[in-house]
Amino acid sequence: MTKSSSATKKLLKVAGILVLVLVAAGVVANAMGWMDSGENEISVETANAELRTITQIVSASGRIQPETEVIIRPDVSGEIIELNVREGDFIREGDLLLRIKPDIYQARIDELRASLLSQQARMEEARSNMLQSQSEFQKSDQLYQQNLISELEYSQVKNTYEARQANLKAAEYQIQSAQAQLRRAEEELQQTVIRAPRDGTISRLSVEEGERVLGNAQTAGTEMMRIARLNQMEVEVDVNENDIVNVSTDDLVDIEVDAYPNRIFEGRVTEIANSADVSSSGSAEQITNYKVKIRITTPHNLDSGPEDFIVQVTDQETPTRAESPNFKPGMSGTVDIRTNTVVDVVSVPIQAVTVRDFAADAAESDSLESDSTGADTNAGEAMRTNRSSKEEDFRKVVFINNNGVAKRTEVETGISDNTHIQILSGVRDGDEIVTGNYRILSRELQKDDKIKVSNNIQTSES
Incomplete structure (x- = not known):
């Protein structure tokens, strides 16, 4: 009985030791990558490259103003004894505006x-x-x-x-x-008798009857009023120096006005400034912008004058007065200038295109070759130092899912819109491209890594 109990205890001890050994071996094997045949799969998201029409957009903001606005200043000084207009009145060329004593x-x-x-x-x-x-x-x-x-x-x-x-x-x-x-x-x-120089609407009236005004002989002259054609409005926006090179005269524009939410108006670029507006000059916050004028081609302000005064600047069907927007000078708006459009080109989501340093890859490859040939450790370290001292070689790449392996492909890109970018070379229509997530794409994912798709592959018609 005593012998049997002693034998049982020995067996239990041996079994416990074996279990501990197996657990330790499992931990070591997992740490060394020996488990699951050495495959460490990275969870990624993918999407298919597809044929799309891409329109490059330059966005900017600014204010609405009349295309033509005449400032009325007196040539002589004196007291206004007669004022025949009010702000908002429509006047014809030659109409009497006011008299000076x-x-x-x-x-x-x-x-x-x-x-x-x-x-x-x-x-x-x-x-x-x-x-x-x-x-x-x-x-x-x-x-x-x-x-x-x-x-x-x-x-x-x-x-x-x-x-x-x-x-x-x-x-x-x-x-x-x-x-x-x-x-x-x-x-x-x-x-002393001031008449309207052209047809238009009194967009601003700065004087009243009985006031004294100064003529141009003494100073620049008192601004008395402004005459504008309110059915020919434009948006003046500031475009950054990095984007202005893409903007051309006659580019089509989508305009959003804060006063009319959820509505898009059409426009066309008419004027691009040659001189820059520089703010915070000489500092780290220096900003260089260029003025761009955009004519609003959607019919607007149809009540700004009599019927025979209305001039349409577009061939589209004229909306009813109830639908016509009523823009006023100074309203805020944002524009999307369609600078370039390509049709049926291979494109991928913008986030799929990342950069990799090919010089670092070459240095790592040379280091591995040195280690595999059993070269002197100091010589290998010197080679790695020499490689790291070379200039960086960053190139644009995408990762293609090749049967569960991330195939890194160098690409040449074209224009882009808000979501997709044109691929000129390196990717074909239908290729399954790794699109996320951002941390994996920008830092972790390397060529020939094992990947696991964690989303349903999206397919789109071209």
Whole structure:
């Protein structure tokens, strides 16, 4: 009985030791990658490369303004005694806008007319004196030819005649000067009546009747009002220097206006600035933008004038007035400029394209070759140091699922939209591309790694 119990205890001890050995061996094998035939699969997401139409977009924001807006400033100073318009009124070219008190300009005209008459009288006096001197000179000339008067007397008469001729010329020039001053005064009097230079709507009115305004002669002139064609509006946006090279005149644009959410309006690029607007110059936050003007081609502001004034800038069917947007200067908006479009090209999701340093791969490969040939450790370390000191060689790549193996493929890319990027070479339509997740794609996944697809492969019609 005692022998049997002792034998049982020994068997239990041996069994326990075997279990511990097996557990330890399992842990070591798992750590060394000997389990599951050495396969460490990485869970990834995939999608198929497909043929798509890609439109490259440049986004920007800005404000709505009239394409044409005329600022009305007075040429003369004075008090506004008559104001015939209100903000929002539609006016025709030549309509009376306002009058400036003309009293001082009328008084100036009366003064200059009197001065002109005085100058004309002086000219007649100068003419009479000149004619008298001319007669005396002719007589003196005859007497001098007959040696009946001295040369001194002849010279005095001649000089008097020439002086009175000059006085007559001066009087004529003074009359011309007085006439010019009178014309200028009459022009200033006419400028006290200000009329509309073109058809449009009073988009801003800055003065009231009874106010005094300054003319352009003293300063830049008081801004009294603005006239704009509100059914021809545009959006002026700031485009960054990195994107401006892709924008061209006549590019089509999708416009979103904050005042009209969930609506897209059409536009077209009409003007691109050549000079830059630089903010925070000389600092790390320096921003360089270029002004781009975009005409809104969707019919708008159809109530901004009479029917015969409405000018459509698009061939599309005119909407009803209830559907027509009513844009006002200063409204905020964002635009998506369609700079380039390619049709039926191989494309993949943008996140599928990543970069890898091929120089580092070459250094690692050389290191492995050195270790496998049993070369001196110091020599191998020197080679790795030399490789690491070389310039980096980053290239764009995608990973293709090749029967559970991540095949790294170098690619050449084209344009992109918000979700997909064009592949010019390296990928074919239908290839299963690794698309995620971001951490795995950007850092962990390497060529020939074992992968496991954790999503349903998406297939799309081209």
